Amino acid sequence: MHLFSENLAVEIATYYRNVALGHSVVPKVFTLVNGSGSQYLFFIDDLQMERADEDQFLAYIVQEHDAVSYSRGTLVIVEKNQQYIEFAVVDEDDSEAIVCSAELTRDMDDKPIGLSEFEKILVKRESIVFGHLYDPVKLSEEKIEDFESLWEEMKPKILHRTMGV
Structure with a gap:
């Protein structure tokens, strides 16, 4: 597993932990890191797309930015009083991925008040719903132009920084 994946x-x-407990939100997040350590993080809901287009x-972004690892996270609601924050980190060169899960506790007003430690397990990459983003994607020229335009439009909202190794 790449060092960036462990760090990610x-x-x-x-x-x-910070956004859930400090800001009372649990966004759907996507982030990737490329070989030079540039990291991009954005909220998936900002895409406002159907799941297939998303x-x-x-996949286009992962490939266009030569990602060595990426992560996608979300809130999983089993029941109103049983909620988890889960994310997976997928490495380009590894058949296994890191899956992390922590139980979220809310108060009577539905505000997050506690988050257990994230438990980390390794799973086969193909068992993750979004573990296929390194697979080559065939897009029409029009779709590529749309995605390039969307990326440019999103840039002001994207957290971009260089990860330390």
């Missing part, structure tokens, strides 16, 4: 798992766990766009 720790970082995303901290990110979710997957194509994310």
Whole structure:
């Protein structure tokens, strides 16, 4: 597993802890890191796309930015009183991925008040719904132009920084 993937798992766990407990939100997040350590993070809901288009766009971004690892996270609601923040980190060169899960506790007003430690397990990459983003994607020229335009439009909202190794 690439060092960026391990670092990304720790970082995303901290990110979710901060936004859930500090800001009372649990966004659907996508982030990737390329070989030079540039990281891009954005909210998936900002895409406002159907799931199939969303997957194509994310695959396009992963490939266009030469990602060595990427992560996608979300809130999973089993029942009103049983909620989890879950994310997976997928590495380009590894058949296994890191999956992390932590239980979220809310108060009577539905405000997040507690988050357990993230438990980390390794799973086969193909078992993850979005574990296929490294697979080559065939897009029409029109779709590529749309995705390039969307990326440019999103740039002001995207967290971009260089990860330390």
